[in-house]
Amino acid sequence: MAVSSSSLILSPPSLTKSHLTSLSLSWKQLPRNLSLPRHHRRRAPPIFAVVVSMNSKPTILVAEKLGDAGLDLLKSFANVDCSYNLSPEELCTKISLCDALIVRSGTKVSREVFESSGGRLKVVGRAGVGIDNVDLAAATEHGCLVVNAPTANTVAAAEHGIALLTAMARNVAQADASIKAGKWQRNKYVGVSLVGKTLAVMGFGKVGTEVARRAKGLGMNIIAHDPYAPADRAHAIGVDLVSFDEAIATADFITLHMPLTPATSKILNDENFAKMKKGVRIVNVARGGVIDEDALVRALDAGIVAQAALDVFTVEPPPKDSKLVNHENVTVTPHLGASTTEAQEGVAIEIAEAVVGALRGELAATAVNAPMVPSEVLIELKPYVTLAEKLGRLAVQLVAGGSGVKTVKVTYTSARAPDDLDTRLLRAMVTKGLIEPISSVFVNLVNADFTAKQRGIRISEERVILDGSPQKPLEAIRVQIANVESRFASAISELGEIKVEGQVKDGIPRLTKVGDFGVDVSLEGNIILCRQVDQPGMIGLVGSILGEENVNVSFMSVGRTVPRKQAIMTIGVDEKPSKEALKKIGDIPAVEEFVFLAL
Ligand SMILES: NC(=O)C1=CN([C@@H]2O[C@H](COP(=O)(O)OP(=O)(O)OC[C@H]3O[C@@H](n4cnc5c(N)ncnc54)[C@H](O)[C@@H]3O)[C@@H](O)[C@H]2O)C=CC1
Numbered sequence: 001m002a003v004s005s006s007s008l009i010l011s012p013p014s015l016t017k018s019h020l021t022s023l024s025l026s027w028k029q030l031p032r033n034l035s036l037p038r039h040h041r042r043r044a045p046p047i048f049a050v051v052v053s054m055n056s057k058p059t060i061l062v063a064e065k066l067g068d069a070g071l072d073l074l075k076s077f078a079n080v081d082c083s084y085n086l087s088p089e090e091l092c093t094k095i096s097l098c099d100a101l102i103v104r105s106g107t108k109v110s111r112e113v114f115e116s117s118g119g120r121l122k123v124v125g126r127a128g129v130g131i132d133n134v135d136l137a138a139a140t141e142h143g144c145l146v147v148n149a150p151t152a153n154t155v156a157a158a159e160h161g162i163a164l165l166t167a168m169a170r171n172v173a174q175a176d177a178s179i180k181a182g183k184w185q186r187n188k189y190v191g192v193s194l195v196g197k198t199l200a201v202m203g204f205g206k207v208g209t210e211v212a213r214r215a216k217g218l219g220m221n222i223i224a225h226d227p228y229a230p231a232d233r234a235h236a237i238g239v240d241l242v243s244f245d246e247a248i249a250t251a252d253f254i255t256l257h258m259p260l261t262p263a264t265s266k267i268l269n270d271e272n273f274a275k276m277k278k279g280v281r282i283v284n285v286a287r288g289g290v291i292d293e294d295a296l297v298r299a300l301d302a303g304i305v306a307q308a309a310l311d312v313f314t315v316e317p318p319p320k321d322s323k324l325v326n327h328e329n330v331t332v333t334p335h336l337g338a339s340t341t342e343a344q345e346g347v348a349i350e351i352a353e354a355v356v357g358a359l360r361g362e363l364a365a366t367a368v369n370a371p372m373v374p375s376e377v378l379i380e381l382k383p384y385v386t387l388a389e390k391l392g393r394l395a396v397q398l399v400a401g402g403s404g405v406k407t408v409k410v411t412y413t414s415a416r417a418p419d420d421l422d423t424r425l426l427r428a429m430v431t432k433g434l435i436e437p438i439s440s441v442f443v444n445l446v447n448a449d450f451t452a453k454q455r456g457i458r459i460s461e462e463r464v465i466l467d468g469s470p471q472k473p474l475e476a477i478r479v480q481i482a483n484v485e486s487r488f489a490s491a492i493s494e495l496g497e498i499k500v501e502g503q504v505k506d507g508i509p510r511l512t513k514v515g516d517f518g519v520d521v522s523l524e525g526n527i528i529l530c531r532q533v534d535q536p537g538m539i540g541l542v543g544s545i546l547g548e549e550n551v552n553v554s555f556m557s558v559g560r561t562v563p564r565k566q567a568i569m570t571i572g573v574d575e576k577p578s579k580e581a582l583k584k585i586g587d588i589p590a591v592e593e594f595v596f597l598a599l
């Protein structure tokens, strides 16, 4: 057995155009460089490639207003059709004549658009961050690359957050409307001061960090909640990372900067509004869906929330009779976070470069969908790809809030020579598993290293080379996260790292180790991990609690170190058990700790 290792991700980046360019790869080169077994090399075509005939200029449809510098760049390469405010039907008609489409958040790029393109549409460029308006699955199915521009509007969004914060505190919008209506109401519009007040920044990513910096300059006391941000990055700018409950309970002002994910959807709801200080003020420049809008109206009416300032809404544009939008204590803007001249120029250039590069057959570092792997390789690696992603997902969910993920090690045990096992796809999938549950970023082979680097996550790889004939590509994959605390202490190995390991058995990815405990369960659905005193009757006890809740148990397995001492019970469940059921499991005297993990 031999071991070799390599380190892949370096220090946190400062992102510049030259970084982006240097990360671009040639699509045509990729298939040969991947882990194609020797006998397949040079035969398999890429599954996914932009192939545009260079005999005639390609046509790019720009469906929403784009900065001039970006337009000029597009025009130097292609025929550019700027058609704004197209109806869905008009877009579907035009698209069959276009090789690329550029949009912002206002155009729905639905499955019908891809179907109507008749296969000609090769690239969709989203001039901004969020791609919730693009049907990614349909794009991928139709072989269409989607690229975005994730960094150029960060400052604009942060500045808009500050604009809303200050305007809200001083009733600028309401007072402006009042004076224009012929009134002079100096007593009515007395505001509140910001200096010395506590601002909770929820989501300490690109935008949240910039908001925090600026609010410090206003003399505010800043706390932040982000379970995945490294505490030292926050400390470096004088911000304390705190728990969700502490953040919302201590804040005078709350500003939202997390992505819309299943975990953050309606995260501000009745239950959480009830925990806030009476008179709290809320700013949302992230996504409307992170607030339960009906609950916000109730909290405003009850005086729990004194004011809200909102740039984004669950449905955009919101209905004209929306109680929230028309509430007198609410200030609204029509999704203007990214709308500055400077940001739109930056975004336009960033997206134009990415689209032109893609049409030329290059890979953009900001591609959000691109399964660029030859079909033979994919077929062979498919269960390992799933295994790698699920191990990443498991590992990150085992991290306790507050301990930022920075150092990850992936170990591959294989009898294949390194030359015959390129691990880039597997590493990308581990990265995807680590990052996607905690962000709005879509991670794939193309952008995985870029995304990890951007987040300051250092991923190192190690190979353990087995003797013997390489029947299967891999024996096992292990993911370790160092320098973190775990929500499930037993997941910490002797070396003090969170450790999960898996194998593919009969084509099915299985979890085989948690910390130093051996387990053996297939990685599907959701998992409850439970450490208990090894004694008879435990399976029955837990099973009946779940049964009472009508939660379907797909499997149960018990692994132990020493009989009658400690065991790890792994329970697969189709549905998420209620908080009460999980509490009942935790209350069983023999249960020492447990954790629920969604795969
Ligand atoms: N209104 C507008 O025009 C604009 C809106 N946006 C939106 O702003 C949001 C933030 O964008 P970026 O800062 O660029 O993204 P980012 O990915 O850099 O930052 C998001 C942060 O949220 C954190 N996070 C994930 N789950 C969390 C949770 N449950 N609780 C607290 N934090 C959590 C992540 O760890 C990450 O640090 C996105 O939703 C984006 O779509 C961005 C630009 C313009």
Ligand SMILES: O=C(O)C(=O)COP(=O)(O)O
Pocket: 104, 105, 106, 127, 128, 129, 130, 131, 153, 335, 336, 337, 338, 339
């Ligand atoms: O970039 C984002 O996520 C935004 O929300 C900005 O959207 P826009 O490009 O202004 O339609």
